[in-house]
Amino acid sequence: MLDVERYLRTLPSGRSAVIRLLRDVIVKNLPAGYVERLDDGMLSYEVPLERYPDTHNRKPLQLAALAARKNHISLYLMAVYADKSTAAWFTGAFAASGHKLRMGKSCVRFRKVADVPVNVIAQAIARVPAKQYIRFYEAARRNPA
Secondary structure, three states, X not given: OHHHHHHHHHOOHHHHHHHHHHHHHHHHHOOOOOEEEEEOOEEEEEEOOOOXXXXXXXXXXXXXXXXXXXXXXXXXXXXXXXXXXHHHHXXXXXXXXXXXXXXXXXXXXXXXXXXOOHHHHHHXXXXXXXXXXXXXXXXXXXOOO
């Protein structure tokens, strides 16, 4: 956890508020079976290798990640990318929140705290228990796109 705290202290003030808000929402809603750690310069929320070691790249399965980029904050939501029904729910819930969705395949981009639909992010994190995410991953490995 010390590395996470150190990372948070290094963020520029403009991006720090958004990262801290998103981190708080994720940590409060993270289902059992995931851990938070610093990985590749991002905050990562993942299934530890001790629980599920059989990954294609020998790295933990990442449910979500947060990164401060030059012009925005990136929130990577891998379950949204991995599962069509989760993606459909997410885009619908985001639209219903009244916020503008700026998203790539798994990356949602925010510039300021007011851009974050807190309830939608909370639900996106809470709705995917670790066992279900492992099933998404296994299905994707059996049937690559």
